[in-house]
Amino acid sequence: DSGVTQTPKHLITATGQRVTLRCSPRSGDLSVYWYQQSLDQGLQFLIQYYNGEERAKGNILERFSAQQFPDLHSELNLSSLELGDSALYFCASTNRANTEAFFGQGTRLTVV
Amino acid sequence: GQNIDQPTEMTATEGAIVQINCTYQTSGFNGLFWYQQHAGEAPTFLSYNVLDGLEEKGRFSSFLSRSKGYSYLLLKELQMKDSASYLCASGANSGYALNFGKGTSLLVTP
Numbered sequence: 001d002s003g004v005t006q007t008p009k010h011l012i013t014a015t016g017q018r019v020t021l022r023c024s025p026r027s028g029d030l031s032v033y034w035y036q037q038s039l040d041q042g043l044q045f046l047i048q049y050y051n052g053e054e055r056a057k058g059n060i061l062e063r064f065s066a067q068q069f070p071d072l073h074s075e076l077n078l079s080s081l082e083l084g085d086s087a088l089y090f091c092a093s094t095n096r097a098n099t100e101a102f103f104g105q106g107t108r109l110t111v112v
Numbered sequence: 113g114q115n116i117d118q119p120t121e122m123t124a125t126e127g128a129i130v131q132i133n134c135t136y137q138t139s140g141f142n143g144l145f146w147y148q149q150h151a152g153e154a155p156t157f158l159s160y161n162v163l164d165g166l167e168e169k170g171r172f173s174s175f176l177s178r179s180k181g182y183s184y185l186l187l188k189e190l191q192m193k194d195s196a197s198y199l200c201a202s203g204a205n206s207g208y209a210l211n212f213g214k215g216t217s218l219l220v221t222p
Contacts, residue, residue: 035212041214098143098203104154106154
């Protein structure tokens with residue numbers, strides 16, 4: 001158990017819909033990173049939050065947004081869903097030295 | 113970001129040694145990571161190298177050459193449970209976000 005919690009584990013939804021994925025980092029970690037993993041693309045960095053503020057952006061679509069709350073949990077919002085958004089979405093938090101990232105178990109999103 | 117290149121697939125025999133290579137672009141380098149990922153599961157941390165040389169941790173070792181933009185993961189005394197995808201990642205993005213390669217799928221055979 002990495003200490004990073006993600007819910008839900010599985011999500012099936014229709015095209016055009018909107019979903020929210022939730023992540024709680026390890027106790028004491030301030031950073032939350034979101035990654036998308038699809039079969040053909042590997043793990044792609046989407047966005048990072050640090051202590052409530054957006055810190056870095058990767059390959060995140062405009063239809064996607066995220067935020068980090070005062071209790072440090074984070075939510076990733078995916079809207080106007082397309083079939084191609086079907087993927088595993090991972091959240092990770094890092095130790096203070098940024099020498100190790102701890103991943104949650106992921107949310108498997110299926111868009112039908 | 114940085115391009116991470118690693119072989120797509122490798123096969124090795126139980127009890128043997130296997131070396132998985134990884135090359136990366138060196139600009140803005142901030143550490144090289146190796147992760148193991150079983151299908152459908154979360155990546156788990158194996159190693160972190162920021163200085164040149166070999167880091168040994170039990171059956172797994174990782175090597176880094178910053179001047180060559182090259183790393184390898186060495187797995188000794190292979191076990192069937194080592195069959196997994198091995199992900200090489202560089203920490204060169206802002207905020208220390210990881211840039212992952214597509215992974216090397218290792219199959220360990222009896």
